[in-house]
Amino acid sequence: MHGTEYWHILDGRIRIKVPEVKGSHAMAGEMESQVAELNGVAHVKANPLSGYVLVLFDSQVISHYQVFAVINDLTCLTG
Numbered sequence: 004m005h006g007t008e009y010w011h012i013l014d015g016r017i018r019i020k021v022p023e024v025k026g027s028h029a030m031a032g033e034m035e036s037q038v039a040e041l042n043g044v045a046h047v048k049a050n051p052l053s054g055y056v057l058v059l060f061d062s063q064v065i066s067h068y069q070v071f072a073v074i075n076d077l078t079c080l081t082g
Contacts, residue, residue: 010055016065018057023078025054037077041065 011018022029030061034056038047043064051057058070 009018009077012067016057016059017070018055019071019074020054021049022054024049024051027051028039034074034077038073039068041070041073044070055067072076 012021023033024034028051031051034049035047038044038056038058041060043061044058045061046059047056056074060067060070
């Protein structure tokens with residue numbers, strides 16, 4: 004991911020700026036559907052207007068590092 008940055012991390016919540024999502028409803032939808040399939044993820048919202056992806060998850064099941072890795076893999080595959 005070029006220019007991707009953590010915006011905000013709390014236990015069970017991560018908000019990441021993903022430039023590949025900004026302006027792309029298709030990428031936002033793909034990001035939501037792929038990340039939502041991860042075990043432990045409760046909610047995903049990718050906003051094509053802002054480029055931010057919000058993920059709520061059970062930190063006892065999955066870590067923010069694993070969430071970030073999946074988002075990184077998705078942007079590498081499409082970028």
